[in-house]
Amino acid sequence: MTVPTELLQCEGVGRRFGSVTAVDDVTLGVRSGEVLGLIGPNGAGKTTLVNLMSAYLSPTSGEIKFAGESIAGCKPHELARRGIARTYQNVCLFEQSTVLDNVLTGRHLGFQGGLWQLGRKRHREEARERQLAVELIELLGLAEHMNEDVSAMSYGLRRRVEIARALAIEPQLLLLDEPTAGMTRTESDEVGRLIGELRAGGMTVLLIDHNVRLVSETCDRVAVLDWGRVIAIDEPAEVWADERVREAYLGTGESG
Amino acid sequence: MFEWIPAYQRFLLDVTLIDIILVISLLILFQCGLFSMATAGFAAIGGYTSALLVTDADWPVPLGILAAVFVGATLAVSFGLPVLRLRGIYLALGSLALAQVIVIGIANVGFTNGVFGISGIPTEVTTGWLVAIVAVILLVMELIHRSHFGRAMKAIRLDEHTAAGLGINVFAYRMATFGIGGAMAAMAGALEAHRTAVISPDQYDFGLLVVLLTYMFVGGVEHWLGPVLATIGFRILNENLEFAGTDWENFYYGSILVVVMLLAPDGLTSRRFTQRLARIFRRRPDLAT
Amino acid sequence: MQQTINGLASGSIYALLGLGVTLIWGVLHVLTFTHAQVLTWGAFGSLIAINRGYPVPVAILVGMAVAAGLSVLIDSTVLEMLRRRGASEYAFVVATIGLAFMLESILRNRTRARVEPYSRDGFPRGPIELLGQNVPKLQLAVLATSLIAMAGLAIWLNHTRAGRGMKAVAYSPETATLLGINPRFIYAVAYTVSGMLAALAGVFVAVSTASVSYSSGDRLLLTAFAVIILGGMGSVPGAVVGGLILGVIEVYATVHVSSKFSEVVAYLVILVVLLVRPSGLFGAKEATRV
Numbered sequence: 082m083t084v085p086t087e088l089l090q091c092e093g094v095g096r097r098f099g100s101v102t103a104v105d106d107v108t109l110g111v112r113s114g115e116v117l118g119l120i121g122p123n124g125a126g127k128t129t130l131v132n133l134m135s136a137y138l139s140p141t142s143g144e145i146k147f148a149g150e151s152i153a154g155c156k157p158h159e160l161a162r163r164g165i166a167r168t169y170q171n172v173c174l175f176e177q178s179t180v181l182d183n184v185l186t187g188r189h190l191g192f193q194g195g196l197w198q199l200g201r202k203r204h205r206e207e208a209r210e211r212q213l214a215v216e217l218i219e220l221l222g223l224a225e226h227m228n229e230d231v232s233a234m235s236y237g238l239r240r241r242v243e244i245a246r247a248l249a250i251e252p253q254l255l256l257l258d259e260p261t262a263g264m265t266r267t268e269s270d271e272v273g274r275l276i277g278e279l280r281a282g283g284m285t286v287l288l289i290d291h292n293v294r295l296v297s298e299t300c301d302r303v304a305v306l307d308w309g310r311v312i313a314i315d316e317p318a319e320v321w322a323d324e325r326v327r328e329a330y331l332g333t334g335e336s337g
Numbered sequence: 338m339f340e341w342i343p344a345y346q347r348f349l350l351d352v353t354l355i356d357i358i359l360v361i362s363l364l365i366l367f368q369c370g371l372f373s374m375a376t377a378g379f380a381a382i383g384g385y386t387s388a389l390l391v392t393d394a395d396w397p398v399p400l401g402i403l404a405a406v407f408v409g410a411t412l413a414v415s416f417g418l419p420v421l422r423l424r425g426i427y428l429a430l431g432s433l434a435l436a437q438v439i440v441i442g443i444a445n446v447g448f449t450n451g452v453f454g455i456s457g458i459p460t461e462v463t464t465g466w467l468v469a470i471v472a473v474i475l476l477v478m479e480l481i482h483r484s485h486f487g488r489a490m491k492a493i494r495l496d497e498h499t500a501a502g503l504g505i506n507v508f509a510y511r512m513a514t515f516g517i518g519g520a521m522a523a524m525a526g527a528l529e530a531h532r533t534a535v536i537s538p539d540q541y542d543f544g545l546l547v548v549l550l551t552y553m554f555v556g557g558v559e560h561w562l563g564p565v566l567a568t569i570g571f572r573i574l575n576e577n578l579e580f581a582g583t584d585w586e587n588f589y590y591g592s593i594l595v596v597v598m599l600l601a602p603d604g605l606t607s608r609r610f611t612q613r614l615a616r617i618f619r620r621r622p623d624l625a626t
Numbered sequence: 627m628q629q630t631i632n633g634l635a636s637g638s639i640y641a642l643l644g645l646g647v648t649l650i651w652g653v654l655h656v657l658t659f660t661h662a663q664v665l666t667w668g669a670f671g672s673l674i675a676i677n678r679g680y681p682v683p684v685a686i687l688v689g690m691a692v693a694a695g696l697s698v699l700i701d702s703t704v705l706e707m708l709r710r711r712g713a714s715e716y717a718f719v720v721a722t723i724g725l726a727f728m729l730e731s732i733l734r735n736r737t738r739a740r741v742e743p744y745s746r747d748g749f750p751r752g753p754i755e756l757l758g759q760n761v762p763k764l765q766l767a768v769l770a771t772s773l774i775a776m777a778g779l780a781i782w783l784n785h786t787r788a789g790r791g792m793k794a795v796a797y798s799p800e801t802a803t804l805l806g807i808n809p810r811f812i813y814a815v816a817y818t819v820s821g822m823l824a825a826l827a828g829v830f831v832a833v834s835t836a837s838v839s840y841s842s843g844d845r846l847l848l849t850a851f852a853v854i855i856l857g858g859m860g861s862v863p864g865a866v867v868g869g870l871i872l873g874v875i876e877v878y879a880t881v882h883v884s885s886k887f888s889e890v891v892a893y894l895v896i897l898v899v900l901l902v903r904p905s906g907l908f909g910a911k912e913a914t915r916v
Contacts, residue, residue: 135502161504173499175492177608186492190504192485196477203484210485230608250504372716419901425715426657426859427900430851434896437848441893445886547727550720584735591727595704598721602713 088113088254088285089134089165093143095309096129103129105309106143111254116276116286118296118317121306122329127289128170130306131256134287135167136160148253162190166252168243170259170289176232180223180242183231184214187249214249221245222271236263244275254285261292273299297321305329339464347464353572354467355529359545360552360564361474362521367558368487369514370494371421372429374546376522378436379409381541383523384530385449388458391531393448398461402527409523410516417515421508436541444538454537455530462531470528474521478561490514494558544587551590554597557604564604627759629877635765636834637873638772642827643846644853644865645779646820652860653796653816655715659722660700661824661850662843663729668693668825669832669842670733673744682748689825697821698814700725706810726847733840741839744832768830775826776866779819783862788815796860845889852892855899858909867907 087110096104104126111117121127132138134145136155145152152160166187175183188210194203218227221241226234231242240260247255257276261269269292276286276299290296296303297317304314307329313320320326339347359376366373386408387401396404420431443449481487489510492500497507530536552571556563578589601610643665650658658664671692675685704721713721750763783789792812794802799809831846832838853872857864872895880888899906 137498137502156506156508157498157501158504158506161502167502169499173496173502175495175499178491178495182488186488186500187503189485189489189492194484196480196484196486230612246503372719423900423904426719427855427904429716429719430657430855430896431900434848434852434893437893438890438897441890445889547723550723554720584739585731587727587734588731591724591731594724595721595728598713598717598724599704599707599711602711602717 086113087111088148089287090146091130091134091143092146094130094133094140094145095142096126096133096138097141102309104133104140107306107309107311108143109304109311109314111285111287112301113285114280114283115301116280116288116299118300118303119287119289119306120291120293120296120303125306125329126309127306128258129309131167131258131287131289135165135256161250161252164251164253165256166247166250166254167256168240168247168258168260170262172236172239172243174231174239174242174246178231179228180218180231180234180245181211181214181227183242184217184245184249185210187246188214190250214245217245217248220248221275237265237268240264241268241272244272248279252284254287255279256287256289258289259291260288261290261295269295293321339468342464349572349576351462351464351467351532353569354464354471355525355532356549356552356568356572357471357565358474358521358525358528359549360556360568361478361561362518362525363549363553364558364561364564365478365514365521366518367553368494369490369511370425370497371511371515371518372425373432373515373518374429375413375416375432375436375519376549377541377543377545378432378439379413379519379522380526380529380545381436381439381443381538382412383409383526384536384541385443385455385526386523387527388455388530388536389448391459392455392457398459398531402524402531405523405527406520409526410520412523413519414512414516417512417519421511421515436546440538440541449538452538454535456535458530458534458536460531460534462528467528467532470524475561475565482560547587547590547594551593551597554602554604555593557601557606557610559603559607563606627757628761629881630874631759631761631765631769633874633877634870635768635873636876637870638769639827639830639834639869640846640849640853640872641776641866641869642772642823642830643850644857644869645776645862646823646827647850648854648857648860648862648865649816649820649823651854652862653792654705654813656705656718657722657851658700658820659719659847660697660726660729661820662847663726663733664693664697664821664843665824665828665831665846666733666838666840666843667696667729667828668821669744669828669838670737670742671825672829673742673832673838676745676748685748686826686829689829690822693825693828694818694821696729697817697824701813701817702810706813730840730844737840739840741837744836744838746833746836749833764833768834771826772830775823779823780862788812792816848896849892852895854906855896856906858906861906861908864906864908 089111091107091109094104094107095102107130119127119130129138133140136152136157139153147160147163147165175186191210191213192206194206215227218224221244223238223241223245226238231239234242240263244257244260261272264272273295276288279286288296288300300317302315303317303320305312305320305326312325312329313323342350359380363376383405387405390396390404391398391401416435420428444452449455489500489505492503492505493507493510501507552568553564556565556567597605601607603609643661647658647661650656668689672685672689675688676682680688704725705718708717708721750767752763753760754763754766783792791802791807792815794805794807795809795812802809828843831842849872853868854865856872857868872892875895876888876891879891
């Protein structure tokens, strides 16, 4: 039996804010090509962990490796360049801009031409990137909203724009922080299907979500975070059966 | 090339063109989400650098202006390096302090001739030069606007953290624009010195900044055309308004700034404002029925 | 010794100014560029009262009322509208710069840009012997009054309902609303106190120079900013200590370097603190970006 290669590795990662320990000694690997679910009660440290993985925060202890190399001292933009894209729990779009503008901004790294590149060459590059952005917008089912202002759009649509923008950087690893929060059931099913497609295309995904059904259906493995610690990591069915997981969720009232 | 224009109109054109360079130097920073108030300070540095090199060291005028550009950029970068890592309001305060230190410094050291300023500066700068320089600057602005560089700057202005998550090097962009902005303001100062032949510290006071801010915000921060049109418009307006040049002028600029901030903080040409206007006008027919 | 007292006296005026600015920053996260104009208007208010023959304490109260009224007016109109729109940080800066220009322009026109004499009658005069030194009574009075005002402010902030409410609003206006505190009332209180402190500083500046003009406050705006940058933005003890330190530095700079140099001390302080310790002496580490 071969050990699967891990694209992202957290080794004893901890993060403290003053006297509060948000993430405590987390050792966790995201395997290449898998969809790993990350669940846990509110305040368990899920978003902090994602912020650590995308270099928005630096760990106070431990180390994170991406594709075998440490990301210590890395800035968020460098990590994006290396292939990690993310969405945000509270949806961070460029307001007063169109869907196309948002996604095209995500294509930033795709542009090579300098300022002085004029004429046809510039045109061709712009057209190529625009085409890629349009394809992503279509993939997310947003074609009819292409030129709409994102500020006026519904929550579910905004989340989809954000996913399209994250995909625009052509990442190896996609971190989705509660992508279906505020979505209708049909909308979140679509997101589930999309994650399946991405997985089939070879993308590695870390999915944070409270929607147990979505997590069960789309994730290869699920990690459970409680009080900043990983209390279980296994296939979905095994995790739901785990005594400690039931305990962590008991009384929190969280369900699909 | 522009000798056919009557002298007074040519003077107005020259002044407007130099104002345009200053406004653009402020605008390019703002487009990157930087609110700097050091423009007048950089203009002073530029004006004095070139004026001193040309009058005291007998440098040719174009070389003096180039030196001014270099000094402006260097100063901007060395000031920006530590300050751009801080929250926005600290840049506003620091840049204001920097401008004051520069201007008061110039007024108090010996080799700049203090508050009396420098006179007899060679005036080789013609309207032709200014038109050419402004044309190049605006061309570059348009190239930036249409490229992914412009898109990245807008992203930084709207949300720097998200921009970074998309691979945009926020700090590098800000340093570059800060340097370019400093260089442009210094160049405007040098051109002004070689246009009027006389410079003194008091022409770089806080009032200059307020006027430039008015032009920029009235014109809007999305595209260079707005501030350029606003600069021209205000110049024409000032020529025809009685109170221009009187004590009430400050009141006039101050109140315009307040009103613009209340109505359209991104400027009168901003998308948000035009959409609001559109909504208001669309509502009219409903009222009639 | 004499120099230190000089420095502390002018420093206490700076501290009063800094307190007003830091209070507003702490509660509303707004940097008020109108503060110097509020000071000048307050000084003119007291001048009018003095010229009408009112006793000095009454005149000071009149000045305070003018300044507080002006501050609250600014807050409840322009700034309130900006807040409702969720305007960005720069919009507040630009709008208050605009307001400051309007206020200065009005005063300049009303006074025809003249420097008005400010009578010292009724203020403490002459020197007093202290520790073997001749110290002007006025300076001691300025120092003592300022310290009393600052102590009063500290007690008020920490031990009264309104003061604690102010802290709650500073922490989070939404939470404060849930606790039954009306943020708009707290903002008005903050601006009232800030205006009163500015007017007190304005009276002291006017009586120290025996004059007042539309531009009396000009230089003091950046001085006030230097004070709060030095002390840490939003910090009350920081503003007091920062103001006193700045005053002393300025006096020593005048004596040991040159009077011209002392003009830029405040600006240099801003630059040096930004380079070395942006959070100031007492500030939290909010200065750096995430």
